[in-house]
Amino acid sequence: MAKDAIALLDHLGWRKAHIFGHSMGAMIACKLAALVPDRVLSLALLNVTGGGMECFPKFDRQTLSIAYRFLKAKTPEERADVDLETHYTKEYLEENVGTSKRRTVLFQQYVKGISATGMQSNFGFEGQVYACWTHKITQTEVELIKSAGFPIAVIHGRHDIIAQIYYARRLAERLQPMARMVDLHGAHLVSHERSEEVNQALLDLIEASELKMNPHDWCNLPKKNSWAEKKVLAFKTDIQVGSNVSFISRLPEKLYLCLFYLFDLLVLPIESGRKLLGSLKPVRVRSSPSDVYQ
Template identity: 25%
Template sequence: MSFAANGEIRICYDTIGYPEDPPLLLIAGLGNQLVTWQDEFCASLIDRGFFVIRFDNRDCGLSSVVTDRDGYTLHDMAGDALAVLDALGVARVHLFGHSLGGMIAQVMSIEHPDRVASMTVLSTSTGNWDHGTPSDEALAAISRPVTEDREESFERDVANRRVWASPSWFDEDLIREQFRVAYDRAFTPGGSARQYLAILQAPEREEALRTLNVPTLVMHGTLDPLIAMDGGQRLASLVPGAQFMEIEGLAHDLPIQVWQQVISAITSHVSQNAS
């Protein structure tokens, strides 16, 4: 593991593959560490010719915990991602962001289009919550009180995943094992809540997206209860030239059953916009 600096914030990252290949930056969702991007998923991306970069967002994993009462913004989190690119000497990158990661990808693309060769996002929205509204159950789950007790927090995360996992592909034993790996690596009570606050306080991005000049692919699951699919459709409708792809049966997760579909879509999108 290596660390990049964004001011006083340290961001943990690693790379997989060959630096001479096109770089693909993976940006994880709310509370998810870089190990959320499983090694097997990354290996499939490497097989498609990518140099994979993954990192812990601030307040997550081995990156800095931020307890400043003023909090932070999606702009700050985009700056963290750029710091990783700077540390690696990567001038331009292809982005793949999931959920919160897709929001960070949008901010990067809006503020630094010269650094972004293409953007692919999954299960995300523009920040206009008239589109992509969560179900009552999903909203209740993500709003559950934070606990500093490790075991209670673990069970809370498992319970939440049940709510927004793809129903046909949910494997609780596998999810528990993945969470154990993450919790053994780092436990950051309150980190997810602070990231969620950054989402809630972010201004909507619709006007900026209307003039975005970054090749964009938006993917969304048909069964997403946390960010309803019309959130992704709205995003694709605003970005000039954006493509939209729905994934049948997918909720707000990335199960192995859709990996190849997602990876093929990313590969095709990048190949059309190679630079």
């Protein structure tokens, strides 16, 4: 998909461009930057993660409920109801828009859009999951991106339950001093919830590119620690009660991810197989004993 985007640049005759991507699109944008860093003027990664295990959503009761309803959704109305909760914060949905709640307005728009395009097929969903699951930016690719010298903005909603901000921040730290972290109040579609702040962050990024701003003036992340300092910090973090990154506190999350992955591998194919077998009609075949042995 990154190569498709590069082919589009070639078709348009654009030697260089500002590359912006959201969610899986941000993964594609990051890969594009690693493939042709000399063609990137700036890179904006909105609600991104590093792929693989980092793609799994936040582990809590709300996410489990959403995951169950997502898998069971069969109508545009059911899918729209789930999408709203994954895309926006509750506060945003409960705001008044004229005489209606924003939730009501968006729900109608989502149902209309899904009805027009049709529900996402299982094949499409599995392809999307596979693309995110296999995505990875190696350290070599990180160094290629950093050495190109263009500024990077990692923009994220701190209440995103699909792409957790912890992983976005970790990616930004890998890309420093070229990266700036923009942490906003919002969910997965933070560009909708906080459009003015996101647009300003993008304008700042483009301006930094045009002015060829010093990376150390652009970057707002803490300076990288040495290997020894990281070990001490990790130890201190692990012994804190309720730490989000300690092994003990993340053990339930790891178990949940394993169960979710096994469910995707085993249960969904079985259900699909049942539906396929149910649609088949029995056919009587006449054969001789020799045909059976063959």
